[in-house]
Amino acid sequence: MRELTNWLSGGADPATFPYDEVVAEFQRTGKHFVDKELLALLDQCRAVAGPAGLLRTFLDIVLDKWDSRYDYRTYLALPLLRMPRQDRNANDRLLVQLIADALAFEAAAETGGTDLLPEQRPEPPLVTKRYRLGLRAASPVLARLGVPAPLGAPQPAAALHALVVADQTPDERRDLRLTMLPVYVVHDEYLFIRVLQAYECTFASLAAELESAVAALADGLVQPAADHLGHARDLLNQAAPLFSLIATMQPDSFRTFRLYTEGASAIQSRSYKLVESLCRTPEVTRLESPAFRSVPDIREQVLAGQPSVEQAYRAADRAGLLPAPDRHLLDERMADFAAALLQWRQTHYRIATRMLGTRTGTGYTEGTPYLAAARSIPVFGPESGGEAP
Numbered sequence: 001m002r003e004l005t006n007w008l009s010g011g012a013d014p015a016t017f018p019y020d021e022v023v024a025e026f027q028r029t030g031k032h033f034v035d036k037e038l039l040a041l042l043d044q045c046r047a048v049a050g051p052a053g054l055l056r057t058f059l060d061i062v063l064d065k066w067d068s069r070y071d072y073r074t075y076l077a078l079p080l081l082r083m084p085r086q087d088r089n090a091n092d093r094l095l096v097q098l099i100a101d102a103l104a105f106e107a108a109a110e111t112g113g114t115d116l117l118p119e120q121r122p123e124p125p126l127v128t129k130r131y132r133l134g135l136r137a138a139s140p141v142l143a144r145l146g147v148p149a150p151l152g153a154p155q156p157a158a159a160l161h162a163l164v165v166a167d168q169t170p171d172e173r174r175d176l177r178l179t180m181l182p183v184y185v186v187h188d189e190y191l192f193i194r195v196l197q198a199y200e201c202t203f204a205s206l207a208a209e210l211e212s213a214v215a216a217l218a219d220g221l222v223q224p225a226a227d228h229l230g231h232a233r234d235l236l237n238q239a240a241p242l243f244s245l246i247a248t249m250q251p252d253s254f255r256t257f258r259l260y261t262e263g264a265s266a267i268q269s270r271s272y273k274l275v276e277s278l279c280r281t282p283e284v285t286r287l288e289s290p291a292f293r294s295v296p297d298i299r300e301q302v303l304a305g306q307p308s309v310e311q312a313y314r315a316a317d318r319a320g321l322l323p324a325p326d327r328h329l330l331d332e333r334m335a336d337f338a339a340a341l342l343q344w345r346q347t348h349y350r351i352a353t354r355m356l357g358t359r360t361g362t363g364y365t366e367g368t369p370y371l372a373a374a375r376s377i378p379v380f381g382p383e384s385g386g387e388a389p
Contacts, residue, residue, distance in 0.1 A: 001025065004041045012048045014055040022062065023177060027116055030184035031065060032260035039066045054080075058178055071294075072268035075261060076197050077179035083204040083271075086212075089145065091205045093172070095198055096141045100164040101176050102194035102245075103134040103157040109187060117187045120253045130191070130248050131157040137198075137241035183260040188253035195246040196266070202239045203271035206232050210278035210309055217312035220319075222326040229309070229333035236340040243347050247354070254355050268294040277302045279341075279379050280310040286377065309334065310380050338379035345375045 003018035010016075022042070026034055043066065046059040057079050060067075064074035073079065084090040108114040110127050122130075135156050139149040150159035165173075179197065182189040209232035216225035266272070273295045276282065281302060286292060292299045313330060316322050322330065353368050 001038055001041060004045060008044060014049060014053060017055050019058065019178060023181070026062060026181050030260065031181050032183045039063060062181065070263045072264045072266060073270070075264035076193060076200065077181055078200055080175055080179050081197060082175065083201055085204045085208040088205070091201055092141050092144050095201045096138050096145070097164050097168065097172060097176060098194050098198045098201065099134050099138045100161045102191050103131060104161040105190045106130050107157055117182060117185050117190055119186045120250060120256065121187050122250060126248060130245060133241050133245040133248065135160060137239070137245060140238035182257065184257040186253045186257045188249045189257045192246065192249060195242050198242055199239065200269065200271050202235060203269065203275050205235055207271060207274045207278060209235070210275060213309055214278065214307050214312045217316050220316065220321045222322065222330060226329050226333045229337050233337045233340045236344055243351060247351050249355070251355055267291050270295045270298055273298045277306060278308055280308050280381055334380050341379050349375055
């Protein structure tokens with residue numbers, strides 16, 4: 001690629017790296033089929049890019065297959081999304097941008113405005129359904145941001161995208177461009193990537209709420225802890241339309257691009273494992289399972305004594321800080337969140353079964369049997385009073 005050789009010979013300034021040209025080539029062929037000469041050239045760029053920063057992160061992501069370390073995080077380019085976690089507003093901005101971008105791609109493909117990922121385009125009725133479900137997913141996020149959803153617009157999906165783009169920063173626009181790196185050229189992979197990124201954003205937000213609940217309980221602040229648990233429940237329930245959206249994927253399309261995602265699986269989700277471990281400390285067998293072995297940093301946090309909501313609840317109760325009304329409030333909020341998470345697991349299993357059948361998972365897991373077993377993992381222990389029936 002001429003742009004890369006020019007960049008290397010022209011001083012290799014990270015600020016002038018040809019990101020757009022590289023992304024365009026990856027999108028033209030799919031990450032799995034990028035020319036090896038281009039990958040070798042990108043590896044040369046990495047050698048002079050320095051040990052940290054945006055460019056190094058980007059190059060590590062695009063070279064994941066070259067390095068034989070391709071996984072869920074690099075497939076979704078999660079390090080480039082920079083989820084702020086503790087900032088509710090920033091997380092919601094990212095979430096609505098991901099949804100709006102997915103719908104904008106559907107609109108561009110439907111009108112012939114893009115030749116990106118041209119294989120197996122969906123029929124117009126399916127696209128219309130995606131618009132409706134995407135708007136349903138975006139509406140509560142917009143409400144949290146204090147922005148009315150454009151439900152009455154003649155073309156609401158286009159109106160949503162225009163609304164989001166008008167408020168985007170240059171860095172936010174760049175992050176969206178750099179994080180669409182499909183493995184192949186099937187249309188539906190765009191939707192798949194954006195919905196998975198949106199769920200990662202949601203679980204990052206859940207983790208932040210649970211961490212805040214733990215801190216509040218440690219300080220004896222029951223109402224703030226209950227509020228954080230209630231907000232976490234609302235976030236998860238309001239994200240349910242994302243499952244409906246991803247369920248519109250054409251099964252043949254999914255099976256086509258899934259051939260090239262071996263090594264990447266949601267079992268490797270750090271955000272999900274963090275949420276699980278913040279609810280209650282996983283049992284030893286769970287910590288030793290492939291699920292937690294695949295997220296070593298989260299596993300190490302747990303082994304180092306990361307506190308959980310359940311632990312904080314029990315400690316507050318033992319210290320006499322939970323009179324009956326406060327205990328009842330926390331029990332109710334914990335049960336509500338547990339019910340929401342258990343429903344999420346059940347829906348995940350149902351959709352995976354529909355798409356995968358008995359096929360194995362792509363992260364060297366057994367696929368739907370793993371999800372079936374994971375459904376029964378307690379969210380909170382019975383002693384904490386928060387487990388849903």
